[in-house]
Amino acid sequence: MKTRDKILLSSLELFNERGERNVTTNHIAAHLAISPGNLYYHFRNKSDIIYEIFLEYEKLVDYYLDIPEDRPLTLDDMMFYLESVFDGLWSYRFFHRDLEHLLDGDRRLRQDYREFTDRCLDAISRIFEKMADAGIIEPQSDELRSAMSLNVWLVITNWMAFLKTAHACEESVNLTLTELKQGIYQVLTLEIPYLTAAYRERVLALREKYRPQLPETREVDLSVGAARWNTV
Amino acid sequence: MKTRDKILLSSLELFNERGERNVTTNHIAAHLAISPGNLYYHFRNKSDIIYEIFLEYEKLVDYYLDIPEDRPLTLDDMMFYLESVFDGLWSYRFFHRDLEHLLDGDRRLRQDYREFTDRCLDAISRIFEKMADAGIIEPQSDELRSAMSLNVWLVITNWMAFLKTAHACEESVNLTLTELKQGIYQVLTLEIPYLTAAYRERVLALREKYRPQLPETREVDLSVGAARWNTV
DNA sequence: GACTACCTAGAGTATATACTCTAATAATAC
DNA sequence: GTATTATTAGAGTATATACTCTAGGTAGTC
Numbered sequence: 001m002k003t004r005d006k007i008l009l010s011s012l013e014l015f016n017e018r019g020e021r022n023v024t025t026n027h028i029a030a031h032l033a034i035s036p037g038n039l040y041y042h043f044r045n046k047s048d049i050i051y052e053i054f055l056e057y058e059k060l061v062d063y064y065l066d067i068p069e070d071r072p073l074t075l076d077d078m079m080f081y082l083e084s085v086f087d088g089l090w091s092y093r094f095f096h097r098d099l100e101h102l103l104d105g106d107r108r109l110r111q112d113y114r115e116f117t118d119r120c121l122d123a124i125s126r127i128f129e130k131m132a133d134a135g136i137i138e139p140q141s142d143e144l145r146s147a148m149s150l151n152v153w154l155v156i157t158n159w160m161a162f163l164k165t166a167h168a169c170e171e172s173v174n175l176t177l178t179e180l181k182q183g184i185y186q187v188l189t190l191e192i193p194y195l196t197a198a199y200r201e202r203v204l205a206l207r208e209k210y211r212p213q214l215p216e217t218r219e220v221d222l223s224v225g226a227a228r229w230n231t232v
Numbered sequence: 233m234k235t236r237d238k239i240l241l242s243s244l245e246l247f248n249e250r251g252e253r254n255v256t257t258n259h260i261a262a263h264l265a266i267s268p269g270n271l272y273y274h275f276r277n278k279s280d281i282i283y284e285i286f287l288e289y290e291k292l293v294d295y296y297l298d299i300p301e302d303r304p305l306t307l308d309d310m311m312f313y314l315e316s317v318f319d320g321l322w323s324y325r326f327f328h329r330d331l332e333h334l335l336d337g338d339r340r341l342r343q344d345y346r347e348f349t350d351r352c353l354d355a356i357s358r359i360f361e362k363m364a365d366a367g368i369i370e371p372q373s374d375e376l377r378s379a380m381s382l383n384v385w386l387v388i389t390n391w392m393a394f395l396k397t398a399h400a401c402e403e404s405v406n407l408t409l410t411e412l413k414q415g416i417y418q419v420l421t422l423e424i425p426y427l428t429a430a431y432r433e434r435v436l437a438l439r440e441k442y443r444p445q446l447p448e449t450r451e452v453d454l455s456v457g458a459a460r461w462n463t464v
Numbered sequence: 465g466a467c468t469a470c471c472t473a474g475a476g477t478a479t480a481t482a483c484t485c486t487a488a489t490a491a492t493a494c
Numbered sequence: 495g496t497a498t499t500a501t502t503a504g505a506g507t508a509t510a511t512a513c514t515c516t517a518g519g520t521a522g523t524c
Binding site for chain 4: 256257258268269272276277278
Binding site: 003034035036037038041042 | 501502504505
């Protein structure tokens with residue numbers, strides 16, 4: 001593998017594990033056992049590394065959220081979208097963690113991310129539209145669908161942060177993909193009232209699969225209050 | 233005013249304006265025209281300053297979210313809760329911006345914040361319960377109410393981040409309290425399907441007041457795509 | 465006035481971090 | 495082979511940042 005690609009890969013790995021803020025270019029170089037000079041031969045600065053990683057992330061999500069216009073959507077499609085988006089979120093999880101600071105430091109990234117958000121919101125809205133066409137949910141006004149899509153986006157992109165701040169008690173306890181995907185439970189919660197009678201039970205059953213489990217890592221003395229949101 | 237209080241006040245102000253990450257203890261001292269030594273006489277370290285500010289924030293929100301148990305809730309109560317919570321969010325807006333990093337650096341804060349979150353989720357859930365008692369929304373199962381409360385929390389605490397990342401195009405453009413409160417529109421969107429016939433129209437009318445306006449600061453060439461989520 | 469507790473100044477330090485510079489080495493083209 | 499280009503090492507730098515240390519001032523009390 002080319003050094004350049006190795007740098008991108010290691011950066012992503014380290015960023016995800018420790019957070020962008022805690023990973024310096026020297027760390028990345030050391031992790032690859034190359035010199036800082038070498039790293040800076042391939043990338044002008046740290047922002048450039050982050051930007052390239054964002055482009056990969058963007059490409060992945062755009063690929064996942066490509067909506068077929070030649071056929072109706074199915075429940076399987078919906079679940080695929082959800083699973084995929086959370087997979088993407090997981091693979092590039094450092095990104096949403098330090099989003100504001102990352103955008104503050106890079107004009108290109110700020111611009112691109114904004115357009116990316118808009119595309120995602122459109123895609124979510126379009127998915128709702130096609131789910132209504134397919135009789136999975138009741139059709140809604142454009143206005144309501146847009147506002148709902150935005151709420152879905154907020155839940156999806158911030159579920160991870162919630163887990164890390166409100167949930168994990170120890171600094172060292174790392175999240176798992178399984179825990180992250182419990183966010184799907186929350187997203188499906190948003191859909192419940194709009195489900196048609198024909199699909200309601202099937203979706204509720206799917207949702208049940210993602211119901212948060214009582215995390216064993218949680219400190220015992222806090223588990224009663226802490227677990228309230230996922231035990232009732 | 234005591235130097236100690238001045239430090240807390242200036243710190244909050246600077247953190248809110250520039251983000252905690254961009255404000256050093258030396259900045260705070262310089263802003264107050266006192267010496268770093270003086271600042272460190274009053275606070276052992278930066279974390280202590282942040283922790284004390286958090287305690288104030290916590291106290292404020294706990295005060296706002298005190299739910300009267302001797303009488304039913306009204307629509308006015310609900311709107312008061314929403315307005316108050318967003319006011320609190322605004323006054324301490326630096327906090328949720330760098331939340332993960334702040335918690336990473338302070339064990340006490342991590343613990344306290346977690347308990348704070350649990351209290352807030354309980355309060356939201358209790359508000360929904362009492363709104364059902366009052367006939368404003370249809371009663372829901374405990375499980376659904378908890379999951380909904382969590383979604384409300386996610387929307388509330390991350391609305392600001394959404395505005396800053398997806399919305400404001402220029403680094404220099406600062407948010408206003410008015411824009412922040414458009415988050416109330418999003419929260420009320422979550423409630424819509426649960427509203428009783430008796431209250432539906434009244435709540436929808438209230439919601440309309442918070443509908444996002446087309447921001448004039450947005451760049452023109454992007455306004456079509458960008459505005460989609462709030463123009464339909 | 466003198467004792468004490470509190471408060472303040474400001475120079476200074478250890479460490480970190482993004483990034484540079486020069487020289488050397490490998491790969492490729494001709 | 496030789497010239498050229500691409501790659502790499504690694505010491506080094508400018509700047510920032512959280513925090514320390516010493517010395518001195520101020521306010522209240524007896």
